[in-house]
Amino acid sequence: MKTFTATIYYRLVTDFRVSQAVFFTLVFPVFLFLIFSMIWGGAEDPAYVSFLITGILGATLASEGMFAIGEVVKEYYEYNMIRYFRVLPTSTVSHFASLAVSRSLFIVMMALLMFALAFVLYGYTFTLSELAYIGLGSVVGMLCFAALGLVLSFSNIRVRVSNGLLNFIFFLLIFLSNAYYPLREVNPSLNRIADLLPLNHVLNVIRGEFLTVSLIYCGVSIVVYFALFRYLFHHYQLKR
16 A cells, blocks of 8 residues: 555656646646636626536546546557566556546646635635535546546557547537536537537536436446457557
């Protein structure tokens, strides 16, 4: 356990030294919250403050799961770095688990920053039930998007091709979602298509809406994605 904790600590230290990781996980989401809440009247509409924070959280979960976990794991195998992990005092599985935990801690820090700003600027505080839904949705979202990122990354052996696919899917998820604007109210027909994608359901769990249906969808998606990843990973290993 001490070794695993130390691995998480050194992973965090390493991530903090990567300016891109710090910017897109901590700075950029908070910047979006400030800009959007000021433009769309967060002071006059406290409900939008909650909607915006949970939406940014869901979008960040998608980004972290797909790019900071799925893509990174693929690069480890693509560049044959796994052989170095095998001589470390922790197992390869522990190393990947520490990666997921460290990225999750980044998301927790980002969420706490937005909670603090929401309270200072707009006097908004989340209830215990809202925080419980946010915690549950964050765990479900990280698992779902990490699995999806692994599937998309290992769908093609070439890193550049998989990167392009990840970017396309990510922006499709963001624009066809209720992350930054209520798509179900703006365009109900388009929202029905968006409900076929995972981000809307993760957002529903985070917001405590349509909970049963969305939890079932996310649970099935996680199982299917990991099953697909297992198949693709086995196929990838055979090709190597």
